Amino acid sequence: MASTITPFQSQPVAKLASQINVPPGELAPGDEKGSGVKIPVFEAIKSGQFSKKQSQELNQMRTIVEQQGVGVLSQRDDKGHTPAHWACLGGHTSILRFIIENKGPIDEPSANDLGARPIHWACVNGHIAVVDILVQAGVSLDAADNKGCTPLIVACQYGQTMLAGYLMGKGARLQLTDKDGDNALHWAAFKGSYSELMRLLIYSGFNPRQKDNYLQTPLHLACINGNLTAVRELCEQDGVEIDLQDKNGKTPLMLAVGRKHDNIVAYLKKEAKFRNSILPRIDFWSIVFGPPGNTKGPLLFFVFATLFWGYPMYILKCLPLTYYEFQPLHIIFFVVNIFMWISLYHANTTDPGFLPRNIPEYDQAIRQVAHFDEWKQGNNPLARLCHTCRTIKPLRAKHCRFCNRCVQEFDHHCPYIYNCVGYHNSQMQICAQKSKLLLHIDKVRV
Numbered sequence: 049m050a051s052t053i054t055p056f057q058s059q060p061v062a063k064l065a066s067q068i069n070v071p072p073g074e075l076a077p078g079d080e081k082g083s084g085v086k087i088p089v090f091e092a093i094k095s096g097q098f099s100k101k102q103s104q105e106l107n108q109m110r111t112i113v114e115q116q117g118v119g120v121l122s123q124r125d126d127k128g129h130t131p132a133h134w135a136c137l138g139g140h141t142s143i144l145r146f147i148i149e150n151k152g153p154i155d156e157p158s159a160n161d162l163g164a165r166p167i168h169w170a171c172v173n174g175h176i177a178v179v180d181i182l183v184q185a186g187v188s189l190d191a192a193d194n195k196g197c198t199p200l201i202v203a204c205q206y207g208q209t210m211l212a213g214y215l216m217g218k219g220a221r222l223q224l225t226d227k228d229g230d231n232a233l234h235w236a237a238f239k240g241s242y243s244e245l246m247r248l249l250i251y252s253g254f255n256p257r258q259k260d261n262y263l264q265t266p267l268h269l270a271c272i273n274g275n276l277t278a279v280r281e282l283c284e285q286d287g288v289e290i291d292l293q294d295k296n297g298k299t300p301l302m303l304a305v306g307r308k309h310d311n312i313v314a315y316l317k318k319e320a321k322f323r324n325s326i327l328p329r330i331d332f333w334s335i336v337f338g339p340p341g342n343t344k345g346p347l348l349f350f351v352f353a354t355l356f357w358g359y360p361m362y363i364l365k366c367l368p369l370t371y372y373e374f375q376p377l378h379i380i381f382f383v384v385n386i387f388m389w390i391s392l393y394h395a396n397t398t399d400p401g402f403l404p405r406n407i408p409e410y411d412q413a414i415r416q417v418a419h420f421d422e423w424k425q426g427n428n429p430l431a432r433l434c435h436t437c438r439t440i441k442p443l444r445a446k447h448c449r450f451c452n453r454c455v456q457e458f459d460h461h462c463p464y465i466y467n468c469v470g471y472h473n474s475q476m477q478i479c480a481q482k483s484k485l486l487l488h489i490d491k492v493r494v
């Protein structure tokens with residue numbers, strides 16, 4: 049493969065072209081129409097693909113096994129997959145248990161080039177319960193397909209954060225790589241904008257500076273595929289070099305330029321400038337208008353428009369003409385204004401209910417997650433963890449992507465108060481909004 053590599057087509061691109069463990073066509077429900085021979089046992093499983101009604105398919109399976117014997121569970125479809133593959137892909141826990149009870153194969157690789165096992169297919173769709181059944185039945189957590197991809201790598205290719213957490217909690221080996229030397233973090237950086245997943249991996253011990261067989265780090269791969277979120281995440285990590293050359297002498301910036309990812313090129317150039325600068329990092333634009341993605345624009349617009357247009361117009365044009373005629377309305381206008389500025393100030397400066405970060409309970413939960421039974425009843429304990437804040441979210445708490453913090457009783461992020469609306473400031477935000485509304489009504493009436 050290396051001999052055919054062009055400067056901008058290094059090994060991960062070849063991976064992208066061939067897709068990965070499950071050919072895309074096979075992911076679609078009802079694809080059995082495309083296959084030649086219809087085998088009843090596969091029809092029974094696939095008919096309920098991605099549905100929750102497993103009892104019907106299970107009954108069908110029982111009937112088929114009673115009629116044709118347990119040998120049908122070892123059958124292969126025309127692409128070389130076993131019934132267990134399809135049960136795992138669709139998350140059919142009851143069918144999988146039925147196969148195990150009847151001693152059907154649950155860990156046979158597909159008879160094709162990739163040789164993926166059922167556990168790999170379960171990881172594609174993040175079925176934790178299915179993976180747990182397989183592991184309890186003795187399937188290896190680190191089983192590799194013919195390309196060397198382990199269940200953890202597959203989970204990361206598809207951005208399955210919770211499953212990745214589960215697998216690591218169960219003891220999946222982190223140092224395993226595929227045949228090109230790429231580990232789960234390389235894949236997460238390459239495949240998508242999975243910041244939560246990447247943070248979880250780095251926190252769990254993955255090295256963001258690790259090089260693969262092509263001397264490419266996760267940053268190189270994120271640049272090849274144009275994942276700005278992943279690039280940002282990696283650049284924020286300690287010791288990640290942005291001008292490291294791969295086997296072909298390409299730096300992450302050169303790869304991004306070659307693939308025309310302009311947003312990444314701009315970001316990396318800015319980052320390089322910052323890193324090379326001996327002056328302290330002062331970004332005046334961010335100081336005035338807030339950091340990118342969390343602009344103070346709407347708030348500043350409101351304040352400036354009110355102070356430099358609204359009030360002058362009111363004082364110069366409206367007041368002289370209507371002061372005696374509508375005196376009570378002017379008094380109301382004045383009082384509501386005072387009230388509005390006070391509530392706006394409070395809503396803007398009050399802590400909306402940010403949850404504490406880096407709490408010890410988070411570390412404890414990560415260590416114990418594999419032993420939790422909760423998710424079997426549908427509640428996943430990992431869903432309550434925030435890997436950015438490293439905290440546990442109580443009910444109704446949510447991570448605000450603008451403030452980059454978890455907020456208790458999160459309502460929404462309001463650009464007009466430039467703050468989150470949560471447990472501590474929801475009343476103030478309502479007051480500010482209502483007084484703004486009253487002012488509008490008042491102005492109209494005057």
Ligand SMILES: [Zn+2]
Pocket residue numbers: 434435436437438446447448452453454
């Ligand atoms: Zn958070």
Ligand SMILES: [Zn+2]
Pocket residue numbers: 448449450451452460461462467468469
């Ligand atoms: Zn917010």
